[in-house]
Amino acid sequence: MRTRVLVAVAAVATLGTTMAVTAQSASAAAAGCQVSYTISSQWSGGFGANVAVTNLGDPISGWTLRWSFGAGQAVTQAWNATVTQSGAAVTAVNVSYNGTLATGASTSFGFNGSWTGGNPVPTAFTLNGVTCTGTVTPTTSPTATPTTSPTPTPTGSPATRTVRVFWLKPTDVTYDQRYPDGIAAVMREAQRYYRQELGKTFTLNNTVVEVVNGEHDRNWYITTNCTGGDHYWCVVGNMHQELMRRFGIANPDSRWLCVGEISAEETNQSGGGASTGWVVLSGHDADGAAGVNGPMNRWYGGMVHELGHAFGLPDSTSTDGTPMSASFYDYPNTHFSQAQKNAILAGPYGGFLA
Structure with a gap:
């Protein structure tokens, strides 16, 4: 397999030693709306949050969500919404592509913020x-309650193109719904970003993440078929290799562009990357998507970067403001160059974009 090294791998150890990860969530409901506010990660002085908005009333063509922070928190960066703050009061307004919400429809946005004395969940x-009335009950759950691992979701070949x-789960890893949900959220955000940049985007399947019960334990995946040290x-x-064999997928495969994430990693040794037609990522990326390892914009930008390789792009030779360089850390404030857009559309998987 032709591989490309993920730019961010060298930074993982530093992130892992400085972050105290928590997961807090709250929701409020009313006749007209429901809001879910989730603290996806938290570290000294900073945090990442995701906000999901569901319209329970009549269809709307634009939305403004407001809340107030209770402990001096401040929004520092946002994506999928225009977020402003005056004192404790925060206002989030839709962007061009997510303002229309039918009855029962949902959208989401995310942001990074700062905190000093505390970081309680907003109450209204x-x-x-x-x-959006209702009881808001903050919860802290660094480790989700294990549930019985389902059988693998693939039951046949999904649509081509x-x-x-x-998500491959080794035999000694407990099933955790945050992983398929989180990886799906990262893929949907990448899907949105590609449409923003190219005017076209890729299609995800109805079952966005196919959960695969692996054939081996974590140690086997970490230590088998290694070259020297x-x-x-x-x-x-x-x-x-396991995914290709079990699901009859080639490398590359003209039917699908494939993304695989596995919940296994040797600390400071395992990595991931991409080549034409495939993205392959190890434990820290799966953890990040699940909201237990770092601010979400880093994982969104990392997926956009790796998908760029899968669509045929090389790494940039400098930090040039495009997601094919270390500028993906600044996601969503990074953009493909016109040459990169042309290369994606003319590349081996350009025909997948619509």
């Missing part, structure tokens, strides 16, 4: 002036 929200996504590619290489 309004959507277009309508109070789509992006096919897998270099374990960087062992985990993702073993996952890659």
Whole structure:
């Protein structure tokens, strides 16, 4: 397999030693709206949050969500909404592509923020002036309650000319719904970003993430088929081979562009990356997507970067403001160059974009 090193891998150890990860969530409901506010990650002085908005009233063509922070928190960066703040009061307004919400429809946005004395979940929200009433109960759950692992979701070949996504769970890893949900959210955000940049985007399947019960434990994926002392590619290489064999997928495959993530990693040794037609990522990326390892914009930008490789782009030779360089850390404030857009559309998977 031809591989490309993920630019961000060298920074993972530093992130892991400085972050105290928590997961807090709250929701409020009313006749007209429902809001879910989730603290996806938290570290000294900063945090990442995701906000999901569901319209329970009449269809709307634009929305404004308001809330107030209770402990001096401040929004520092946002995506999928225009977020402003005056004192404790925060206002989030839709962007061009997510303002229309039918009855029962949902959208989401995310942001990074700062905190000093505390970071409690907001207790009330309004959507277009309508109070989303209900009991808001903050919860802290660094480790989700394990549930019984389901059988693998793949039951047949999904539609062709789509992006096919897998989460491979080794035999000694407890099933955790945050992983398929989180990886799906990262893929949907990448889907949105590609439409923003190219005017076209890829198609995801109805089951966005196919959960695969692996054939081996974590240690097997980490230590098997390694070359000497270099374990960087062992985990993702073993996952890659298993997925291709079990689901009859080639490398590359003209039917699908494939993304595989595995919940296994040797600390400071395992990595991931992409080549034409495939993205293969190890444990820290799966953890990040699930909201337990770092601010979400880093994982959104990382997926956009790796998908760029899968669509045929090389790394940039400098930090040039495009997601094919270390500028993906600044996501969503990074953009493909015109040359990169042309190369994606003219590349081997350009025909997948519509």
